[in-house]
Every structure is written in structure tokens, then in C-alpha cells.
Amino acid sequence: MKSNIPFKLFVNCVLVKGANRSTICDLQRNDVRVIPNDLHDLLAENEGKTIDEIKKQYGNEFDEIIDEYFQFLYYNEFIFFSKQVDIFPKLSMEWADSTIINNCILDIDENSNYNILNVLQQLNDLQCRYLEIRNFKSAKIEVISNVLKFLKESESSIQSVEILLPYFNGIELWIASTQEKYVRLHFVRVFKSPFNKNIAPKGDHKLHVMFTKQDYQNELCCGKINQSFFSANMLAFTESVNFNSCLNKKLSIDRNGNIKNCPSMQYGFGSVASTKLKSVVTKNDFTKVWNISKDKISICKDCEFRHICTDCRAYLENPNDHLSKPLKCGYNPYTSEWSDWSKNPLKKEAISFYNLQAVTEKP
Amino acid sequence: MILLISSKYDVSTNNVVRWLNYYGINYVRLNTEDFNPLNHFSLSNKSSKLTINDIDISTITAVWHRRGRLRHVPNSLNNLGKVTDYLKKEEDSLVKSIETYLRSTKKYIGSYTSEVENYKLEHLMMAKECGLNIPNSIITTSKKDLIGFYNSHSQIISKDLRYPINIKTSDVSINSIGTFKVTDELIQGLDEQFAPIYAQEYIEKEFEIRVFYFERRFFSMGIFSQHDEQTQVDYRNYNTQIPNRCVPINLPLDIEKQLLSFTDKIKLNTGSIDFIYSTDERYIFLEVNPMGQFDWLSKNCNYHIEREIAKEFMEV
Numbered sequence: 001m002k003s004n005i006p007f008k009l010f011v012n013c014v015l016v017k018g019a020n021r022s023t024i025c026d027l028q029r030n031d032v033r034v035i036p037n038d039l040h041d042l043l044a045e046n047e048g049k050t051i052d053e054i055k056k057q058y059g060n061e062f063d064e065i066i067d068e069y070f071q072f073l074y075y076n077e078f079i080f081f082s083k084q085v086d087i088f089p090k091l092s093m094e095w096a097d098s099t100i101i102n103n104c105i106l107d108i109d110e111n112s113n114y115n116i117l118n119v120l121q122q123l124n125d126l127q128c129r130y131l132e133i134r135n136f137k138s139a140k141i142e143v144i145s146n147v148l149k150f151l152k153e154s155e156s157s158i159q160s161v162e163i164l165l166p167y168f169n170g171i172e173l174w175i176a177s178t179q180e181k182y183v184r185l186h187f188v189r190v191f192k193s194p195f196n197k198n199i200a201p202k203g204d205h206k207l208h209v210m211f212t213k214q215d216y217q218n219e220l221c222c223g224k225i226n227q228s229f230f231s232a233n234m235l236a237f238t239e240s241v242n243f244n245s246c247l248n249k250k251l252s253i254d255r256n257g258n259i260k261n262c263p264s265m266q267y268g269f270g271s272v273a274s275t276k277l278k279s280v281v282t283k284n285d286f287t288k289v290w291n292i293s294k295d296k297i298s299i300c301k302d303c304e305f306r307h308i309c310t311d312c313r314a315y316l317e318n319p320n321d322h323l324s325k326p327l328k329c330g331y332n333p334y335t336s337e338w339s340d341w342s343k344n345p346l347k348k349e350a351i352s353f354y355n356l357q358a359v360t361e362k363p
Numbered sequence: 364m365i366l367l368i369s370s371k372y373d374v375s376t377n378n379v380v381r382w383l384n385y386y387g388i389n390y391v392r393l394n395t396e397d398f399n400p401l402n403h404f405s406l407s408n409k410s411s412k413l414t415i416n417d418i419d420i421s422t423i424t425a426v427w428h429r430r431g432r433l434r435h436v437p438n439s440l441n442n443l444g445k446v447t448d449y450l451k452k453e454e455d456s457l458v459k460s461i462e463t464y465l466r467s468t469k470k471y472i473g474s475y476t477s478e479v480e481n482y483k484l485e486h487l488m489m490a491k492e493c494g495l496n497i498p499n500s501i502i503t504t505s506k507k508d509l510i511g512f513y514n515s516h517s518q519i520i521s522k523d524l525r526y527p528i529n530i531k532t533s534d535v536s537i538n539s540i541g542t543f544k545v546t547d548e549l550i551q552g553l554d555e556q557f558a559p560i561y562a563q564e565y566i567e568k569e570f571e572i573r574v575f576y577f578e579r580r581f582f583s584m585g586i587f588s589q590h591d592e593q594t595q596v597d598y599r600n601y602n603t604q605i606p607n608r609c610v611p612i613n614l615p616l617d618i619e620k621q622l623l624s625f626t627d628k629i630k631l632n633t634g635s636i637d638f639i640y641s642t643d644e645r646y647i648f649l650e651v652n653p654m655g656q657f658d659w660l661s662k663n664c665n666y667h668i669e670r671e672i673a674k675e676f677m678e679v
């Protein structure tokens with residue numbers, strides 16, 4: 001530590017101030033530290049000064065606590081000391097992406113009869129890169145295999161496929177043979193499994209497999225906000241600063257073949273059988289939710305986690321307000337306390353509005 | 364139509380291609396791993412014509428030469444020992460001549476010739492002429508002179524002049540470790556005369572700077588490696604556990620000016636340039652990599668260099 005040389009925060013360690021406390025989001029090392037708002041203000045107001053100057057500013061009354069703060073910052077490499085503070089510009093918060101649609105969710109169940117290969121062709125025209133296929137109730141492995149085969153043979157823009165499906169006898173064998181054939185399959189989540197198991201990718205295999213005893217009956221299971229989904233990286237953070245952290249450049253087809261922002265949302269944009277995806281994704285009606293960034297969402301905008309958090313626009317605390325906080329978040333940024341969202345008496349009405357009782361009553 | 368020359372596996376090229384698609388810019392991509400038939404390169408007093416892989420090059424408006432070079436010797440001739448060596452040498456001169464030809468007729472960004480003729484000493488001389496600071500350097504075959512240089516600096520380092528060593532036979536395997544510190548012990552072990560050794564004063568640094576240069580624009584990044592033993596001499600000894608801090612930097616205007624005259628001098632329109640910012644507050648030029656990577660730099664600084672490159676071809 002050099003107390004007589006100006007300090008500067010590394011620009012990829014971004015301060016985010018909340019109502020009650022703040023975070024340092026380390027976008028390079030994917031790390032998040034909660035700090036008191038006092039420290040946030042101290043940093044925001046004094047960057048470019050020396051520690052000695054700051055101490056003096058406070059009449060040398062708080063030397064000890066200032067030292068403690070700076071040791072924490074220096075030890076974690078959030079700050080550095082240099083006389084050249086002026087040559088380090090701010091980090092650009094621009095988010096840019098070369099696709100028209102970046103990611104897509106396709107829901108299928110036993111009654112789905114939309115033409116999935118036709119959808120894939122259209123997704124290719126939209127430069128879509130990530131695909132998630134969700135099977136509720138029964139596994140449609142034939143459909144999935146057809147999709148993977150199509151992607152392999154067509155040089156599609158889709159780079160990565162994720163699958164959700166229920167457990168069946170022999171599923172492990174099926175996964176093993178599928179992973180051999182299709183390198184674009186990156187994630188398989190098996191629910192209603194007799195066991196919990198996590199198989200991380202290794203060596204040449206990029207596939208991550210997760211078995212869970214949980215049951216995902218339908219799209220109502222989506223939209224939970226959980227600290228384990230937080231991620232502090234440049235792409236996600238800058239996207240969240242500018243756009244919605246769930247729906248931006250997303251397109252979905254629900255199990256009935258309706259085009260939607262997300263399968264859980266009420267509003268649809270026509271059936272995929274009769275409507276071209278391209279004509280939907282250029283409509284302002286479709287893209288306007290992309291712009292709902294966390295800074296516009298009530299309560300979230302006061303939360304210190306807002307730019308590392310996911311979002312949900314399908315299940316809202318106040319179903320009548322499209323800028324309302326996600327229903328399935330149990331965090332209160334004014335008290336800094338986490339609680340179980342499904343047990344919160346204030347959310348009862350919204351829970352029954354969305355028919356979520358069945359989901360919340362599960363263990 | 365834009366022509367891209369690159370490796371199949373180059374991530375940066377794939378990213379730029381996505382942006383070309385986004386902007387609706389037409390391109391053809393030739394990969395350096397493949398055999399690219401040369402239909403003809405014909406020259407006469409009246410005209411000249413070039414067709415590669417059935418692409419009439421006169422329809423090409425600009426070239427982005429990202430990596431490597433094209434192969435015009437059929438794969439079937441790849442295993443003929445000394446004959447292959449000879450054919451490759453001939454091929455090399457052909458490829459360079461084609462580059463010269465294209466350069467004189469169209470926008471051509473990147474260069475195979477610069478990549479192979481990336482002579483560090485020449486660049487040091489040019490950088491010095493442009494007013495940039497360079498480290499004290501010596502190339503010597505004599506132990507006595509090396510010791511003299513060693514004794515007049517607090518510490519010295521050594522690196523290769525052009526090619527990192529990489530020799531693998533049945534009984535030896537020698538691999539370059541990049542830049543390393545020269546110790547007493549190392550010098551003691553040397554003979555009186557040896558093959559030329561390239562040594563430089565070790566410069567105590569505040570941070571390193573990697574500059575990606577593209578068509579008169581600079582994208583610069585500061586790399587803070589000093590706290591970390593593993594990367595103190597050469598930041599390319601990546602510490603993947605805790606990556607060095609990498610942040611955007613604005614080079615001072617006078618340094619940018621000097622760099623521009625330097626790139627003009629060595630006829631470079633794209634490449635990576637390494638600097639050190641020393642603890643005694645000087646910007647010191649180290650070296651150039653004409654086909655250096657920028658993916659890492661673009662991501663860390665959120666520069667969107669891939670998009671900027673694609674845009675460069677929008678105007679042509």
C-alpha cells in the first residue's frame with residue numbers, strides 16, 4: 001500500500017449502490033463483495049486522491065477504519081496506486097451483439113405439433129446462437145434427436161443446445177450416445193430423477209448433465225431469483241445495465257406453438273404455423289420488453305445486486321404493473337434480508353393470480 | 364466482396380464474420396489449413412489477372428489477412444522430405460508476391476510478409492527513430508561482452524530474436540519459455556563464444572500495455588502483473604487462477620503520434636504492440652506482433668473490436 005500515491009479502482013470492479021448497502025462487482029474475476037454504503041461513498045467521492053489526503057479530509061479521526069477499508073481493497077486487487085490516474089478511462093457500458101435473436105426456448109409436450117425444423121431454419125436466419133428445448137411431462141427423445149441431427153447437418157448459427165427432460169429408464173445410455181454424436185449439446189437437465197447427480201464436462205466433452213429429484217411440471221416452474229444464479233461478468237453486466245437480463249433478444253415458442261417473449265408470459269404474437277418469426281421480432285410490441293432494464297424496475301432499482309441478477313417479467317409481484325419486481329424473489333434490498341418468497345403473505349394474491357399454488361406447495 | 368484469409372480455428376475471425384453477416388457485408392473466407400488451388404496468376408504488359416479457388420480476385424474489394432497464409436502446394440506433395448521443403452520455399456515466395464500484387468491494387472489489412480519478417484531488432488531501431496523509448500539491448504556471441512552488459516544493469520532478461528525455439532526429436536525436446544531473467548548461474552555455464560544471444564535490461568514496471576492497432580486506431584489495455592510472481596517477467600506466462608488485472612487505457616497523444624509514424628515506417632496497418640510503463644514513469648516500446656490476438660483485449664476492455672473491424676469493410 002502506498003498512502004502518498006493516488007488510488008484508483010480497476011474499472012472492471014464496478015461499484016453498485018443499493019438502498020442499504022453496496023456491492024463491488026468484479027467483472028474480470030466473477031466475484032461480488034458486499035460493502036457498506038459508507039465505503040461506496042468514500043470511493044465514489046475520493047477516487048484519484050491519496051489515502052493520506054482522505055484521512056486528513058476527515059480530520060484524521062477515522063484513520064483506523066480508512067486503513068482497514070483500503071487494506072481490504074488492496075488485498076483483493078480492487079484498487080491500485082498510480083500517479084497516472086488520468087490515462088485510465090471509464091469502462092464502456094455498451095452491450096453489443098451481432099444476432100437478431102440471441103437465444104430461443106422451444107417448449108414441447110405430448111400435444112405439441114408445430115414444425116420444429118421449420119422453426120430452426122428461421123432461427124438460423126435470425127443468427128440465433130443458443131437454443132433451449134424443454135420437455136415437460138414426457139420425454140420426446142425422437143424430436144430432440146431430430147433437432148440435433150438437423151443442427152449438425154445444416155451448419156446452423158446455433159452453437160449450443162440445452163435440454164430439459166424428465167427421467168426415463170435408460171436415459172443415461174441415451175445421453176452417452178447423444179453426446180458422442182452431437183458436440184453442440186452442452187447441457188442436459190433431467191428432472192423427476194430417482195437421484196440427484198451432477199456430471200461436469202471433462203476433457204473433450206463439453207456436456208454438463210444434471211439429474212434432480214425435483215419435478216418440473218410446466219413453465220410455471222421458471223422465474224426464480226436466487227443468489228446462485230448471480231453472475232458478475234462483463235457481458236451479463238453490461239447487458240443488464242442496458243437491457244432486460246432475461247428477455248433481451250430472446251424468442252420462445254410455447255407448447256401450443258405460440259410465438260412469445262417467454263413461454264410463461266400471457267401475451268402471444270400468433271402461431272408459428274401461420275406467422276413468420278422475422279415479422280414478429282421486428283415489431284416494437286415484441287421488442288419493447290427487451291428494454292426493461294433493472295434500473296426501471298421498482299425495488300430492483302434500489303438493489304445492490306441489480307446488475308448481476310436475473311429477471312422475470314412473467315411472474316410479477318404486482319401483476320398489473322409491468323415494471324413490478326419479480327414475484328419469485330425473496331430479497332428485500334431495504335433490510336438486506338432474504339426470505340422464502342412463496343411464504344410471504346404479501347405475495348399471496350399474486351401467487352393465486354398466476355395459479356402458482358401447486359408449484360409453491362412443493363417441498 | 365471481402366476476402367478473409369485466416370485459420371479455421373481462429374475465434375476472432377468467427378466473431379468478425381458474425382458482424383459481417385449482421386451488416387450484410389459479402390465475404391469469402393479461405394482457410395490456411397486447406398489446399399487452395401491457384402487457377403492462375405497471369406502477368407503480361409497488357410494485363411494481370413489472379414484467380415484463386417475459382418474466385419476472380421478482381422471482384423474482391425478488400426482483403427483482411429488475419430492469420431497464416433494460403434497453401435498452393437497440393438497435400439499429396441506434403442511428405443516428400445527435402446523436395447517438399449523446396450516446394451514450400453517456392454510457394455513462400457509466390458505467396459509473398461501475390462500479397463505485394465494485391466496490396467498495390469486494393470485495401471489489404473494484415474500481412475503475411477510482415478508476420479514472417481517480424482525482426483525485433485529492426486523494430487527497435489525504427490521505434491527509436493520515431494522518438495519512442497526502447498530498452499538498452501545487446502546481441503552478442505561473447506561471454507565477456509554479456510558479462511559487461513550484465514554488470515552495468517541491475518538485472519537483465521533474454522528473449523528470442525525472431526522465432527521461439529521449439530525442437531522435438533526422439534532424444535531432445537526444447538521449448539521456449541518466452542522472456543526470462545538472466546542469472547549469474549546461467550552466465551557461468553556459458554562457453555566463451557556462443558550463438559548470438561539477445562539480452563535487454565530488466566525494466567521495473569508499474570504495468571504493461573498491450574496495444575491492438577487497426578487502420579490508424581489504437582485499442583490499448585493496461586496489464587497489472589506486478590503483484591504476481593508468476594507473471595513478473597513476461598505476462599504471457601498466464602496465471603489462469605487469478606487473471607492479471609486488465610483495464611482499458613488511453614495512451615498519451617504524443618505516444619500515439621510516435622506510434623503512428625512507427626507503423627507507417629514499418630508499413631503496418633494492423634498488429635499488436637507491447638509497451639511497459641516503468642516505475643520511473645516512462646513508456647517503453649518492446650515489440651510488435653503483426654498478427655497478434657485481440658480477442659482477449661477486446662473482451663477485457665469491452666471495446667467490441669470485432670465489430671469495429673467489420674465496420675471498416677462497410678465503406679469499401
Ligand code: SF4
Nearest residue numbers: 300303306309329331
Ligand atoms: S430485488 Fe431481487 S430480483 Fe430485484 S435485483 Fe434484487 S435480488 Fe434481483
